[in-house]
Amino acid sequence: MSAITESVLLRLDDISLSFKGVKAITSISFAVKTGEICALIGPNGAGKSSLLNVINGVYQAQSGSVSYAGQTRRRMRPHQAAERGIARTFQNIALFKGMSVLDNVLTGRNLKRRSSWVEQMLRLGRAPREDDEQRRYAETIIEFLRIHPWRHVLVGKLSYGLQKRVELARALAAEPTLLLLDEPMAGMNAEEKTEMTQFIRDINREFGTTVVLIEHDIGVVMGLCDHVVVLDYGRKIGDGTPEQVRANPEVIAAYLGTRRSRAEAR
Amino acid sequence: MTQTLPQALLLQARTRGTKTALRYKRLGIWQARSWSEVATDVSRLAAALQQLGFSRGDDLLIISQARAEALLLALAAQWLGGSVTLLDPELDNRPLLVRLNPAFVLAEALDSVQQIRDIDQPPRVLLYLDGRGLNAGDDHGLSGYAELFTRIIADAPEPVTEAAATAFVFHPADGQPRPLSHGQLLEGARKLITRESLSAGEEALAARVFAASGQARYLLAPWLSAGFCLNFPEALATRDTDRRELGPTLVLGTRESYARLEHWARERLPLPGTLSHRLYRWAMAPDAQLFRRWIGYWLIRRPLLDVLGMSRLRVPLLVGPALSQESAAFFGALGIHPGSWQEPSVLREPAQAPAHLISHSV
8 A cells, every 4th residue: 555644735624615606515624644545436516526626726715725735725726736746637538639648748747847938949058958858757657657659649549548548647747746636547447447546556656646536436446545535415424444434324325325315205 | 619698798799899789668768788788787797696696507587578687687697607597477487486496586577576476485586677566565585676786796707608508498388398508509599690691780679578499599699699789679569669660680480470460560451442452452462573563662562561660671580380371471472581490409390389489579
């Protein structure tokens, strides 16, 4: 398992979010320790993706605060999140389909460049050395995720499972401290899921990256994660180890539909 | 005349030290090592192995795909008078490992290390090439190949000089271990070099595992004798791309590996009935007249050879059974006639050659 420390990397405190009066998230608080793999689970519409968007600044919470790496902020823009070491992948693949795998992964290195656009355009000063460094790191990630056979292939020509892996590679190329994965295994077959699970475990172990992921496959979640947070209708109904969550009656009720059935009966 | 493989290596380092001996791809970029660099690496590895207790008569077991590091460590073991046993990492080697009970092992990655861990008696030295995933398990006795270079405190001894010393031991599934001496390997290499007129200018591709006598006989020993460049693909999955980039002049393969390449090419041909397909058939027709051959070459055959990475191919070697009729016709139309090469010291019918003793290099 991953090397988890006692220090908290990410803390959400009383986060609430609503869209035009519709409450998506209600008073959610939880903490993610450095080095752990944390899963956000829950039925569709539970607010998982919204919460991920709050963490990396795509949405601004109406109340509550997000503490990341010791700093507490009410608001954090996506570019600030990226600069501070938060990278993410998306539920629907968001790659540059007309670019090669290598070029897509290299875009993940943009924030690591220090040379100016003039230097880059004219290949002067720091630009050539930086190009080599970026390429080397991108290639390291490409090899790590075993996508080197498709290095020069246009992303649009790859299978869905491989595209998911390229998206993960692009996020990893940014050398994130915290990696947010929105349904990294959605639409994959069993073999691809096994591979992706292993890759996430390896990323956590080899790079020490803290991972927060959304996943619907409970088998995968229980086998991969150190910490599980369960959401339902925008509320947190469970928070603990996979064993604790599995034994939580409220979680069982939410997943088996008992509570909803009761409400509907009333 | 050199008697052993390490002596042949030293001779190459003396006579063409700055020429490229090895080329391999790391992180998408081709890296080259000259003969003098390879000789230095091997002697340093020999010193490191000796410090780990490896000595004359010991055997180094290697479970790896064709990788430059595995080759260098094999030569280092042979330098010290030891032998090398090569196993295919894609096979389940556990029954054989239980029988061999190896003391010195180089395992490529986690899967291979796991096979070693499954045997009761752990080896004295277990080295690995790729450490991914290994830090999670019980790592006692494990050390990385790269660490070998940091531990050297003394020079390596003089390399082995006895031609009769065993260089490789192969373990057929159906029989007794087959040792191959330095003398046998070099004698076979000289015959091959003479027959195929191999020179130092060849570019050979080692695309598959070394775990086959064919690789040792027809690729490694001739490499050291003739002094050509041996190229390693980045991975098995990238061998077709890497062959295209390299354009080797020497390849070694079996009927199956040539058939795989033929199938790979046929899958990419234009659909039957189309004008392009008719043009392809016209260009590939055997026994065509000179003009038709010339046009067909520039329009179809040369581009196809480029795609296959065979446009510079001069010596296509075939080990084991002959090509199927379709494969022979396909490659024949491209001007490639893989030469069947009988193993020089052990006479056997090609059809009887066990598949696991033959590498699939093409």
